[in-house]
Amino acid sequence: MRVSIGEVQSTVMKATRGAYMSWGMAEEAGRVAAWLETRRLPGATAAASLVEENDSIPMARLSPVDPFEVIVKGEGRLCPVMVGAAISDANRDEAFEIAAVAHPLLLVSFVAQLGEGQQTDFSVTWHGVEILCGYNGLTVKGEEADLLKNYVSSVKIAPSDQKADAVIKRELRAEVEDTIWDILEHYAHRTYVPASEASRLAGAGAGLTDND
Amino acid sequence: MNGQHTYDQLVETVVPRRDPSLVMRLARMGSFHQTRLSFMRNLLRRLRGGNWIFSIERWEVDDVGVGVGVFQAKGPERTYSLVAFANDLDPSKRSDRVIAEEWDATFTLFDGVPTQADIDRLSKNVPLQEAGRISEKEISLSRANRSVRMFEYVRDCLATGAQPDKAKLDAVGYLMRTTAVYGSAKFGAIDRFHIEDRREFNAPFQAELLSVFMTRWFTIEIVEHLARVKGGAKAAKLATNIKRGLGVGNSTGLGMAPFLMNHPALLNNWIMCREEALARVRSIANPTAETVAKCRNILARSIDDATRWNTDHEGQADRVVEFQSDLQKLQERVSNDDFAGDLPWDALYRWAEKNLSLEGQEFVVTLLIEPHGDLVDGLTDCMAADEWRFFRIDGSVPLDTFKEQFDESYAWVMRTDYSVKEENARFWYASEEKLEPRVGERHDEEGAEREHPLATGRDLSAMRKDLDRFSDADSLAAFLLEHPEHRHAVRRVQINGYHPYSEVQDNLISSTMMPIDLLRCKLSFFGATKFDPRSDRWVRITMFQNAPYPDELDQEDFDDWVYPVLKGAN
Numbered sequence: 001m002r003v004s005i006g007e008v009q010s011t012v013m014k015a016t017r018g019a020y021m022s023w024g025m026a027e028e029a030g031r032v033a034a035w036l037e038t039r040r041l042p043g044a045t046a047a048a049s050l051v052e053e054n055d056s057i058p059m060a061r062l063s064p065v066d067p068f069e070v071i072v073k074g075e076g077r078l079c080p081v082m083v084g085a086a087i088s089d090a091n092r093d094e095a096f097e098i099a100a101v102a103h104p105l106l107l108v109s110f111v112a113q114l115g116e117g118q119q120t121d122f123s124v125t126w127h128g129v130e131i132l133c134g135y136n137g138l139t140v141k142g143e144e145a146d147l148l149k150n151y152v153s154s155v156k157i158a159p160s161d162q163k164a165d166a167v168i169k170r171e172l173r174a175e176v177e178d179t180i181w182d183i184l185e186h187y188a189h190r191t192y193v194p195a196s197e198a199s200r201l202a203g204a205g206a207g208l209t210d211n212d
Numbered sequence: 213m214n215g216q217h218t219y220d221q222l223v224e225t226v227v228p229r230r231d232p233s234l235v236m237r238l239a240r241m242g243s244f245h246q247t248r249l250s251f252m253r254n255l256l257r258r259l260r261g262g263n264w265i266f267s268i269e270r271w272e273v274d275d276v277g278v279g280v281g282v283f284q285a286k287g288p289e290r291t292y293s294l295v296a297f298a299n300d301l302d303p304s305k306r307s308d309r310v311i312a313e314e315w316d317a318t319f320t321l322f323d324g325v326p327t328q329a330d331i332d333r334l335s336k337n338v339p340l341q342e343a344g345r346i347s348e349k350e351i352s353l354s355r356a357n358r359s360v361r362m363f364e365y366v367r368d369c370l371a372t373g374a375q376p377d378k379a380k381l382d383a384v385g386y387l388m389r390t391t392a393v394y395g396s397a398k399f400g401a402i403d404r405f406h407i408e409d410r411r412e413f414n415a416p417f418q419a420e421l422l423s424v425f426m427t428r429w430f431t432i433e434i435v436e437h438l439a440r441v442k443g444g445a446k447a448a449k450l451a452t453n454i455k456r457g458l459g460v461g462n463s464t465g466l467g468m469a470p471f472l473m474n475h476p477a478l479l480n481n482w483i484m485c486r487e488e489a490l491a492r493v494r495s496i497a498n499p500t501a502e503t504v505a506k507c508r509n510i511l512a513r514s515i516d517d518a519t520r521w522n523t524d525h526e527g528q529a530d531r532v533v534e535f536q537s538d539l540q541k542l543q544e545r546v547s548n549d550d551f552a553g554d555l556p557w558d559a560l561y562r563w564a565e566k567n568l569s570l571e572g573q574e575f576v577v578t579l580l581i582e583p584h585g586d587l588v589d590g591l592t593d594c595m596a597a598d599e600w601r602f603f604r605i606d607g608s609v610p611l612d613t614f615k616e617q618f619d620e621s622y623a624w625v626m627r628t629d630y631s632v633k634e635e636n637a638r639f640w641y642a643s644e645e646k647l648e649p650r651v652g653e654r655h656d657e658e659g660a661e662r663e664h665p666l667a668t669g670r671d672l673s674a675m676r677k678d679l680d681r682f683s684d685a686d687s688l689a690a691f692l693l694e695h696p697e698h699r700h701a702v703r704r705v706q707i708n709g710y711h712p713y714s715e716v717q718d719n720l721i722s723s724t725m726m727p728i729d730l731l732r733c734k735l736s737f738f739g740a741t742k743f744d745p746r747s748d749r750w751v752r753i754t755m756f757q758n759a760p761y762p763d764e765l766d767q768e769d770f771d772d773w774v775y776p777v778l779k780g781a782n
Contacts, residue, residue: 196658
C-alpha cells in the first residue's frame, strides 16, 4: 500500500485508540508513526505490531511508574508511546535509561521532541541501533531488523555533543505492506459505529431529496 | 488619516478585539457572513495579482455528456490542472449526501500538466471518489451534481438560441452543486505539509477553492456543450451578465464540523484575524469620505442581494426576515450618520449590538471590514496554522498554574451540568459505512462507547474535577501519568493558552446543539453565501456567485465581486 503521511497518522491514531489507548494518547501514536514515515522509518509497521501485542490491555499496566527515575520502568513491558509521552512531559534533560520497552523505534520522536525543546541533540541506543536526534535533525545507524525489534531490555538516552544530520527531504509517501495496513485498519475499525437506517437518516442529516 | 496601512506595519488599535466569550458562542458563529478576508476572495485577489492564465487543454465529451475535460491554471511559478470527468447519471442515483456512489461529474486538481497515462489512471479512480485512490500528484478530489431544474432549463433555453431568465437563475445561484471537496492527504492526495510552502497555497483551503473556482467554469462548459448537442448551430452561449450570477452550489453535512474542534490553532487564527480586522476598523478616528461611500454602496447592494436569500428552513427563514429588517434599520442609521463623531465605526458597531439580531450584528462586522482592504487584507497571511507546533504538552507546568489558566479561560465549561440527560444527549462518531462523522443520540442509539473526543465541555469538566485530587505543587506530567484519559483535554487547554479563540464555548453534545452553526462558521470563512439549512445538520450554500470567470479577473470592478451590482448602476 502506498499511502499519504496523513493516512498513516489518522489510521495509526484510530488503530491505537481501537486497541487500547485513550484518544489523547492515540493522537501521540498517530503523530509518532507519521513522524517516522516522513523520515523513511517504518513507523506504521511498528505501530501495527504494537496494537496486536497490547490489544485490550489496560493502559495502567503499560505505563511507566515514574518518568523521572534514572531507570524508567513499568510493571511489565512498557508501551513506547506511553513512556515516550511521559518522558516528554517530564522534559528529561540528562542521561537516563528505559528498561523493558516494546518497539523502541516508536520512542524516537519523543526524544527528538525533547531535543528540539532544549535545542540540543540526544542519542538513543539499544542493541544494534544508534540514533542521534533532536534540534539538528536525525541520524540512524542500524539494520532494519534491529530497528524493528519488538522488545528490548534497555534503551539508553543521553544528551549528545554530536550533531545529528539535517533532515533534508521529507517523504511524500509511506510504503506499507498490505498485511500491515490491514492490521491497522482492523483495529481502526473498532472506532467506527455500524450504520443503522436511523443513523443514516438522522445522524448524517439526510432524508430530504437532493434531486431538485 | 487611517486607511493607509499595509499589513507589515504595526497597526495600533484603541478598541480591543471582541472577547472570546462573546464571539465563540454557537449562536453567533452560526450567524457569521463572508468577509473580504474569506478564502475565496483571497484566492481571486492572488490569481489576479499573479496574472494567472487559464485555458481549456482538453474537451473530449460525447453527445450524452460523458467524457473528460482538462482545465489549466498557469501561475507565476507553477501550473495546475482540473481534470473533470463528466457522467450521464441515472436520475435515481442523484444524491448530494456522502452516502451516494455516483455523480454527474467528478474532479481532481492535478499538480502540473497530466500525461495521457495520468488521465487513464485518474479515469479509473476519480469517478469512484472515496472508493478510488489518488496519488501525490493530486491535490484535491471532489464531485458535483446538477441542479436538475436549473440545468435542464438552461440547456433547453440555450439550445433554442434564447437566454434563460436571469432572475430565475439568480434565485438558485448555480447549475451544479459540489458535495465533498477532499484535500490534504485524503484518499491518497498529497499531504498539505508538502505544498503549504508554496505561496499560492499557504493560506487555508486555497487549492480546494481553486478547484471549485475551475469547477464553476466546467459547469458553464458542460451546459453549453449539451445545448449545442440539442440545438446544433442555433444554440446560444450564456450571456456574460447571466453567467456572473451563477456560482457553484455546495451541500455540506456534518463531515466538516469536527474539523473546527480538531484544528484549534487554525480556528483561532481565522477568528482572531477577523476580530483584529474589526478592531482596526473600529479604531479609526476619522473615516475618509471614500470609505463611507463604499460602506453605503455595499449596504445598498447587500439589501438587494438579501431579497434573493431563499430558504425553506423554518428557523433560517425567520432569521432572514429579521435580517432584512435589520438591513433597513442599518440603512437608516448609516444614511443619517455624518461619521464625524468620536470613533464613528465603533459607534456604528455598538449601535448594531444594541439594535440588531445576531445575523445583523455579524453582517455589520462584514460591512465595516469591507471598505478597508488596505488596512486588513494583509491579515489573510496570518490565517494558516501548523497544529503540530502546539501539539507537544508542556508537562513541567505546576498544577496550580494550570488550574488558574483553566479557571480564567474555561468558565463556560463549568456552567453546564453534564450529568443532566439533555446536556449529555448526543455523541459524535464516525460511521462504519462511509467513515463520515455523525451525531448520535446517546440514550437511544448504540455505539456511544466509540465516541470521538468532541464532547469538549464534558471532557474538560471531568478533567477539572480530577485536578482537584492532586496537590497544587504537582506537575502536569504527574497528573497525566495517572490520567492518560485526560490527555486530549489537557492539550486543548494548553493550546488555548496561546490561542484565545480556539474553543467553541458551548456544549457540543447538548440536545439543543445545532451542528449547522458550526458549518455556517466554517463556510463563512470560505466565503460562502446564501446559507440554506436543509435540517439542523446540513446546509446548502453558494460559492463564487457573482465572481468573475477566469478570463475576467483583470476587470475593474473586481474587488467587491461578491456583492451583485445594482440594476441600472452601470
